[in-house]
Amino acid sequence: xxxxxxxxxxxxxxxxxxxxxxxxxxxxxxxxxxxxxxxxxxxxxxxxxxxxxxxxxxxxxxxxxxxxxxxxxxxxxxxxxxxxxxxxxxxxxxxxxxxxxxxxxxxxxxxxxxxxxxxxxxxxxxxxxxxxxxxxxxxxxxxxxxxxxxxxxxxxxxxxxxxxxxxxxxxxxxxxxxxxxxxxxxxxxxxxxxxxxxxxxxxxxxx
Ligand SMILES: *Cc1c(COP(=O)(O)O)cnc(C)c1O
Numbered sequence: 001x002x003x004x005x006x007x008x009x010x011x012x013x014x015x016x017x018x019x020x021x022x023x024x025x026x027x028x029x030x031x032x033x034x035x036x037x038x039x040x041x042x043x044x045x046x047x048x049x050x051x052x053x054x055x056x057x058x059x060x061x062x063x064x065x066x067x068x069x070x071x072x073x074x075x076x077x078x079x080x081x082x083x084x085x086x087x088x089x090x091x092x093x094x095x096x097x098x099x100x101x102x103x104x105x106x107x108x109x110x111x112x113x114x115x116x117x118x119x120x121x122x123x124x125x126x127x128x129x130x131x132x133x134x135x136x137x138x139x140x141x142x143x144x145x146x147x148x149x150x151x152x153x154x155x156x157x158x159x160x161x162x163x164x165x166x167x168x169x170x171x172x173x174x175x176x177x178x179x180x181x182x183x184x185x186x187x188x189x190x191x192x193x194x195x196x197x198x199x200x201x202x203x204x205x206x207x
Contacts, residue, residue, distance in 0.1 A: 001202055008189035019189055022066055022178070024199030026051065027206035033059070036203070045087075045197050049075045053082055068149070068178075068197055070124045073097045080107050087112040087149040087178050090125050092137060099141040110146045112178055113138070115168060117161040118153035125150065128168060135172045147176025147194065158184040162191040 006016035024045040025033050046052035047069025056065055066085040076097040079086060089095055089111050102109060113135060116125030126134045138145050148169045152161035162179050169177055180188025182201035
């Protein structure tokens with residue numbers, strides 16, 4: 001996996017060091033996760049706060065944890081306590097709750113804004129045309145947005161969506177792009193992904 005990421009990065013004239021592999025551990029067994037830790041993987045992604053707490057509180061030391069699933073405002077306190085990075089900031093109420101909780105707990109969590117590049121009604125994320133305003137809103141709250149994240153529509157070529165995310169990030173002065181999953185992470189790296197979120201291609205099918 002890291003070899004293939006490195007090849008794709010070099011093809012695009014990028015350094016492999018500029019791409020982080022986020023191992024998506026949702027619904028995977030403890031055995032597989034412990035094997036991944038033993039192999040040296042240190043960055044993991046989870047899509048549910050509760051599930052992540054059970055799996056990661058006992059293994060938290062030395063690990064970077066990223067929330068890549070939707071966050072309800074009533075879970076903000078737990079999410080800020082557990083995660084290093086929240087990649088799914090997508091509405092004003094959530095941004096406000098995160099700002100309040102980070103101030104209260106004196107905890108800095110790195111934040112990404114999720115963009116619904118395919119304008120899919122069932123998917124979370126800010127519409128592409130509203131990202132500039134939303135990023136400005138977050139910055140006004142004192143939040144420091146690190147980058148953008150997207151999940152392209154399942155049955156479309158992903159490259160157009162990755163290009164759109166890169167363009168929106170560039171015009172907002174953002175330098176991190178979380179894009180690419182098991183089926184398209186090489187494409188994402190060639191298009192500028194700074195992190196790829198890979199689950200099944202790394203761990204095998206989810207339980
Ligand atoms: C589950 C998930 C992934 C990983 O999916 P795979 O296809 O198994 O690599 C990546 N990103 C998000 C947001 C996910 O929920």
